[in-house]
């Protein structure tokens with residue numbers, strides 16, 4: 001019983017730490033909000049494609065503000081100011097490309113185009129993976 005309690009306390013602490021981490025930067029907050037909207041779009045069975053398009057539009061308008069925030073780990077990943085400047089510009093370009101996939105997802109939902117919906121989700125997933133690999137120091 002004690003071991004179980006300890007384990008559950010440990011899991012609770014880890015969850016709290018990860019929530020705190022997720023919310024600690026402005027960029028993290030935006031990303032989290034966008035991620036939560038995406039989860040609703042994917043899981044809420046009561047939504048039709050117009051409803052999904054509306055939520056994706058909302059996510060996109062939050063997401064574009066990511067370009068205003070310097071990724072936290074750029075300071076550790078790059079040594080010189082010149083390299084950091086290049087990295088920030090490159091990061092913004094990646095967000096821009098990814099933003100266009102969100103807009104294309106909205107278009108695809110509005111047009112009920114299943115193939116385009118799938119393609120846009122896959123491009124978003126891919127951009128997330130690449131962006132996180134490049135700009136989050138793990």
Ligand code: HEM
Nearest residue numbers: 021022025027028031032035071072094098127128131135
């Ligand atoms: C639309 C697709 C994306 C989603 C759903 C997404 C979601 C998330 C989530 C949930 C977090 C965690 C917040 C945290 O735990 O701190 C995060 C953090 C982060 N994401 Fe994304 N992400 C996406 C695309 C990208 C792209 C394309 C880039 C880079 C070009 C990027 C860069 C980052 C960075 C740098 C952080 C850490 C926050 C910080 O530095 O303060 N993300 N993202």
